[in-house]
Amino acid sequence: MKVRFLTLGCKVNQYETEAMRERLEGRGFAAAGDNEPADVLIVNSCTVTAQSDQKARQALRRLKRQNPDAVTVLTGCWPQAFPHEAEKLMEADIILGNSKRGELADRIMEYLSTKQRIVDVAPRTKGEPFEPMSVRGLSGHTRAFLKIEDGCERYCAYCIIPYARGHVRSKPMGDIRAEVAGLSERGYKEVVLTGINLPAYGQDLGITLCDAVEAACSVEGISRVRLGSLEPERLTPEVIERMKRQDKLCPQFHLSLQSGCDATLRRMHRHYTSAEYMRIVEELRAAFPNCAVTTDVMTGFPGETEGEFMESLDFCKRVGFAKVHVFAYSRRPGTVADRAPDQVSNAVKERRSRVLSEAMEASRLSFLRSQVGRTEQVLIEREAGPGIWEGLTANYTPVQVEAPGELGGQMMRVRIKEVRDNCCFGEKSLDFHG
Structure with missing residues (x-):
């Protein structure tokens, strides 16, 4: 069939x-x-x-x-x-x-x-095990995603996912090593560790996300290990110090922000302040030189005033994100925020999204320009045009390079020369290898 x-x-x-x-x-x-x-x-x-x-x-x-x-x-x-x-x-x-x-x-x-x-449809229950699951690859992708964690217990005011995914469950370490080894044998050079609340990995097993990172990095043949979206408050100085010892860990961290205003963060039931978030960013940048910090930011959460929006906008500018996914708050029946007073109109949400997006495009351009002159390993993902190949550096910078042959899935050292159309352009370094 x-x-x-x-x-x-x-x-x-x-x-x-x-x-x-x-x-x-x-x-x-x-x-x-x-x-x-x-x-x-x-x-x-x-x-x-x-x-x-x-x-x-x-x-x-x-x-x-x-x-x-x-x-x-x-x-x-x-x-x-x-x-x-x-x-x-x-x-x-x-x-x-x-x-x-x-x-x-x-x-x-x-x-x-x-x-x-x-x-x-069986209801979620506390104590249910991590569902045994593995893959041999991911169709059409040069990077392999690997789910190592499921569930979330944060219950943010706008989010229904804890009800859909249940309590935190973690993939056993031996299963992680075995699956990454299988992906390496099939030619994958990069694995992306993913989860519903990835930093909560291991809390049910008495271990931490660092253990999973170390297990994945230990597999021969894997050149890069990347982390999926991260809730920031579990990135303690001890966790950052331990992770920086792994040379294969990609220096790109997608730290979910949602708002740069503390009053809005409290209404969202987020578990950090803007000052704590900034401290984590600074510690990551100190530990991982030239790292990229990317994020998600929501506009128009219930009760967000114009002053609160401007506070969030100013904070995002000060962080200097490499990339920001900006989106307007969308009501989700079944959540606390859906029943909250002072819902913001769609027109206001859309205007704030435009303003924030324009500001974050400037931040994005500044980050891309900071990569010019660097020589980086690029994992080639696709052919962007005849003889033009596009891929990503370890810190998730998109790079295009002119080179002959079929290069999808290969690693290439590229010297970045300029920025055009939200992408870096470079030339193949002499010490190319696949």
Whole structure:
């Protein structure tokens, strides 16, 4: 049988889709080609915003129209967080919560046998184990994502994810080493450690994220280990000091900020102040020369005044981020913030997003210009044009270089010469090696 996946949301979802795909292949299923009808359609959903839920509905309905005889499956965070809402989507023949993914092949066969709709979403429970899961790679990517942590216990005022993902669970260290070794054997040079609340890794095992980093870095053949999005408050001086000893750890840290205003951070139920955040940034920059600090910033959180927005804007300018993902607050039913007073109008949120984005583009340009003159190892990811290859440095700077041949997935030393169109351009260094 032919299967087609559609993945919505984060890198963790991408990893989980790949794991489901490989499990199905082991049971005799095969991936449907781009122009080939599918027998089974699977939507791995996200539920970060109400718009995410709507995207899942629209996607499943569209796929069903295109493949009317196919078995349709809805899984992921939306049915886990809102099972009763997801159950109303009658285009879904099978609805599985996150904890039921391992039963996917059996449930498909059950549906084919009985033609009876299946809805199975078990509530999250404290103490549930980390779901055994591994991948051989990630289709279409030169970097391999590796999920090592699941769950979150922070309960930020705007976020539904703790309800979809449950309590913190961590991948055992031996499993991390084995999976990274397998990825290395298949030619991957960089692995990205991901999780729902990555810095919480190990709190259920009596270890820390540093242990996972060291395990991944110890694998021969892996040149780089990169960290996914990080909540900042667990990056203590001791953690930073321990991580800096790992030469393979990429000096790029995506520290989720959300707001540079302390009053807004308190309403968000974030667990740090702007001063504490700045201290962490300074310590990272001292430990990792030429590191890139990137972030997410929200505008228009309930109660955000113009003065609070300007405080957040000023803080972001002072940090000097390498890149910022700016987004307007989106109401998420089921969260504290959705019921909060003083909701900000869409027009105000959009205006503030534009102002912040423009300021952060200037910060981005300043960072890229600071890379000119440096010679860096670039992991080539794709051909950007005839004979023009694009990749990323260890600190996540995008670099394009003119070079002959098929270079995807290879490492190249590049001297950065200039910045154009939000990208660095350089020339191949003489000591190129793949």
